[in-house]
Every structure is written in structure tokens, then in C-alpha cells.
Amino acid sequence: MPEASLILHHYWRSSASYRARIALNLKGLTYAIEPVNLLEDGGQQHAVGYRLINPQALVPTLVHDGHAIGQSLAILEYLDEVFPEHPLLPIEPLDRARARGIALYIASEGQPLMNLRVLQHLEQLHGFDSDAKNAWVRHWLAISFTNVERQLTDSARTGAFAMGSAPGMVECCLVPHAFAAARFGLDMAPYPTVSKIVDNCLVLPAFVSAHPGRQPDTPAEFRLSE
Numbered sequence: 224m225p226e227a228s229l230i231l232h233h234y235w236r237s238s239a240s241y242r243a244r245i246a247l248n249l250k251g252l253t254y255a256i257e258p259v260n261l262l263e264d265g266g267q268q269h270a271v272g273y274r275l276i277n278p279q280a281l282v283p284t285l286v287h288d289g290h291a292i293g294q295s296l297a298i299l300e301y302l303d304e305v306f307p308e309h310p311l312l313p314i315e316p317l318d319r320a321r322a323r324g325i326a327l328y329i330a331s332e333g334q335p336l337m338n339l340r341v342l343q344h345l346e347q348l349h350g351f352d353s354d355a356k357n358a359w360v361r362h363w364l365a366i367s368f369t370n371v372e373r374q375l376t377d378s379a380r381t382g383a384f385a386m387g388s389a390p391g392m393v394e395c396c397l398v399p400h401a402f403a404a405a406r407f408g409l410d411m412a413p414y415p416t417v418s419k420i421v422d423n424c425l426v427l428p429a430f431v432s433a434h435p436g437r438q439p440d441t442p443a444e445f446r447l448s449e
């Protein structure tokens with residue numbers, strides 16, 4: 224299948240978009256990026272045109288050969304099925320379930336509590352200022368990292384990466400979650416296994432070019448120099 228037909232609609236700082244970029248890069252796929260600015264025009268994710276490709280009004284959306292796919296983990300699974308080289312999931316069913324379990328925990332139990340729309344709701348309806356919002360985010364980040372750290376530490380499968388010797392679906396979720404932790408000032412010292420895996424990822428080219436600081440829509444003040 225031609226790779227040139229892959230378009231990722233994303234926002235530079237969105238952790239779900241970051242997951243999809245890492246996955247595309249790990250697979251060595253070429254893709255175009257279409258920025259969707261979540262903060263401009265009342266949120267471009269709500270624009271009528273964007274909702275035609277993503278009725279959930281969320282980023283990311285992957286468009287492959289004109290077919291739109293929403294939800295980052297659905298995108299990862301789709302990429303693994305259509306482009307099986309450089310798999311994101313292990314081969315053995317139990318290992319696959321474990322990898323999915325950790326990825327889903329981050330994507331469905333951890334990250335949603337700190338989403339833009341949740342924070343906007345806390346501000347608009349409950350009067351949270353930015354300190355209160357940051358404390359809220361750190362609270363839920365700490366719980367999720369405590370549980371992921373425990374799961375990784377308890378497992379014989381954990382090595383340089385969560386499933387052994389190569390990064391995959393878990394790292395696609397873990398690294399963006401750690402990026403959010405840095406953004407909101409969470410101390411990562413209590414999570415040495417998570418931190419080791421994240422550090423091992425951050426030096427790899429797939430993760431380097433997926434970083435929020437290196438995207439076409441990264442504002443100048445957040446842009447990484449190299």
C-alpha cells in the first residue's frame with residue numbers, strides 16, 4: 224500500500240497525537256501532518272470540516288487512502304495490521320494482552336483526566352485557577368505512574384523496554400505521558416523503571432522526531448533547537 228497517502232491530523236502538544244507520531248516513525252512510514260489547533264478559533268477540533276473526518280472532535284485522526292481513523296490506540300492497531308513490519312505488539316497472545324493492558328491503562332484511565340476539555344470544565348464551572356488545575360493533573364499523573372511502575376517492576380518481561388528489547392505500543396503511550404508529567408511539574412524520582420524506559424526511548428530517532436518540540440505547528444517558544 225502506498226505510504227504517501229498517510230495524513231496525520233494532530234496538535235503538537237497533544238499526547239494522543241504524540242502516540243500516533245511515534246508509531247508511524249517506529250514503522251518507518253512517511254506521512255504528512257495537518258495541524259489542528261486546539262486553542263485557536265474556539266478549538267479547531269470542533270470545526271464542521273474537521274468533524275467530518277473525526278465526529279468525536281478529538282486529535283489525532285489518521286487518514287489513509289481517504290479513510291479516516293480516530294482514537295490513537297485504534298490507529299496503532301490499524302498500522303500494525305496494515306503495515307506489519309516493525310510490529311508494535313509482541314507475538315504471543317499473553318504478551319500482546321499485557322502490552323495492550325498497559326497502553327490502555329495510560330490512554331483510558333490516566334490521560335483522559337487531564338484532557339483540555341476536562342481542564343476547561345474545571346476552570347469554567349468550578350473556578351479552578353492554573354495552580355489548582357496543575358495540582359489536579361499531578362494528582363492523577365502520580366496515581367497512573369505509581370500503578371504503571373508497579374506493573375513494570377513486577378514483570379519479568381521488563382528490560383530496556385516494557386516488553387523486552389524493543390519499544391512498541393506501551394512506549395507509544397508511556398513517553399507522551401512522561402512528557403505531560405514534565406509539563407505539569409511531576410517529580411518522576413519515585414518511578415525509576417518508567418524513567419529508565421522513557422530515557423531509553425528518547426534517544427531513538429523515532430521518538431526524537433515525534434517529540435512535540437519538533438513539529439511543524441510547534442510555537443517558536445516551545446521549539447527544540449535540534
Ligand SMILES: N[C@@H](CCC(=O)N[C@@H](CS)C(=O)NCC(=O)O)C(=O)O
Pocket residue numbers: 236237238239240261266268280281282283293294295296330338339340341
Ligand atoms: N482517547 C483518545 C484521546 C484523544 C484526545 O483526547 N485528544 C485530545 C488531545 S490529547 C483532544 O483532542 N482534546 C480536545 C478537547 O479536549 O477538546 C485517543 O487516544 O486518541
